[in-house]
Amino acid sequence: MAKTIRAKAVPIQPGLFGPDYDRKSRLLPLIDEQKDISYYAAPAKNVLNPPETTGMDFWSLNPYTGCAFGCTYCYARYAHRYVMERASDARRMEDPLAEKYAQMPPWLAFERNIFVKTNAPELLSRALRHGSDKHRQLLGGQAILIGSATDPYQPAERRFRVTRGVLEVLAMHPGLRIVIITKSPLITRDVDLLARISRHSTLSVHISLITLDRELARKLEPRSPTPESRIRALTRLRAAGIDAGINCMPVLPGITDNPRDLDALVKRVAEAGATYVGACALRLRGSAKQRYLPFIETEFPHLARSYRATYGHGHEAGARYREGLAMFFERTCAKYGVRASSRIRDGDGDDAVPVGGVGADMLQLELLTAT
Numbered sequence: 001m002a003k004t005i006r007a008k009a010v011p012i013q014p015g016l017f018g019p020d021y022d023r024k025s026r027l028l029p030l031i032d033e034q035k036d037i038s039y040y041a042a043p044a045k046n047v048l049n050p051p052e053t054t055g056m057d058f059w060s061l062n063p064y065t066g067c068a069f070g071c072t073y074c075y076a077r078y079a080h081r082y083v084m085e086r087a088s089d090a091r092r093m094e095d096p097l098a099e100k101y102a103q104m105p106p107w108l109a110f111e112r113n114i115f116v117k118t119n120a121p122e123l124l125s126r127a128l129r130h131g132s133d134k135h136r137q138l139l140g141g142q143a144i145l146i147g148s149a150t151d152p153y154q155p156a157e158r159r160f161r162v163t164r165g166v167l168e169v170l171a172m173h174p175g176l177r178i179v180i181i182t183k184s185p186l187i188t189r190d191v192d193l194l195a196r197i198s199r200h201s202t203l204s205v206h207i208s209l210i211t212l213d214r215e216l217a218r219k220l221e222p223r224s225p226t227p228e229s230r231i232r233a234l235t236r237l238r239a240a241g242i243d244a245g246i247n248c249m250p251v252l253p254g255i256t257d258n259p260r261d262l263d264a265l266v267k268r269v270a271e272a273g274a275t276y277v278g279a280c281a282l283r284l285r286g287s288a289k290q291r292y293l294p295f296i297e298t299e300f301p302h303l304a305r306s307y308r309a310t311y312g313h314g315h316e317a318g319a320r321y322r323e324g325l326a327m328f329f330e331r332t333c334a335k336y337g338v339r340a341s342s343r344i345r346d347g348d349g350d351d352a353v354p355v356g357g358v359g360a361d362m363l364q365l366e367l368l369t370a371t
């Protein structure tokens, strides 16, 4: 059995979070502002969420709540709402935050008010205490996914370094299975730590990339790093011997599913050394739907009817579309010698009941792959 290298707690330095930071305070103090984004210290009670509470088959850890990258299709907006409502119920919000929240739709609050889990490394260190139940379960092979509901390398990380603190704790505990999902080349700042973790644990970095088209990416993921910078990050991680691949998720029907473009994407990332490519079609639930469907009406009005028919009363594309997509990726990955990976983030399984087919204008990929 793997042994703990050094199981000491990693202390958080209160000074790092500004003069207003007070661990005992019930308020969520403002600790930084950048342009239109506000950052609040939000020490968590738990940071390692077990599979039972998330309904997914892995543990998840999110150093932040909210995400400044603001992807139009982001499914994680619900998590922010819970925090806001809990904070509001417990009267933990400072007046200016409550005011700001009241003035913007929840989907926008997710992008503009970021909660920093200032004590995440400390909590993780406690949770992984040698011999604890969590430590035993994790040594048994269950994965920890960092970034299931936020990007752990969004701009906040440059300043607050919570993700780095989390990795420092993980580096002390060999024998774990760790997955990191990000869109940001900032992850290469931590190459030293990632390489160290890789020597004792199984580590895989998933870089999200749904298109090579810079302008299209800017429209869909307004504040995310460019596609080229993500591919450069992939190259650097691979050069450091770190397992890294691409999540082409979600594939957006009628927008990013042109087979020629996807073929070029798989080719490009295979050349950059990706160890796998994972893909799945867009799924849309509650708060994500409230943001994405109006966006389609405005930016892609010719697709609005098809999207309404497909996602208006359900959450996923039709079965034929999903099957066509899976076949396409398997074939394309084989062509470029890269492994096609099954999705990790998706807890719904393939047996979900399809709700309606996709419109004719969304069938380009299906037509090419169904032969």
Ligand code: SF4
Residues within 6 Å of the ligand: 067, 068, 069, 070, 071, 073, 074, 075, 076, 149, 150, 151, 183, 221
């Ligand atoms: S990077 Fe991920 S968490 Fe952040 S907005 Fe985009 S999809 Fe959501």
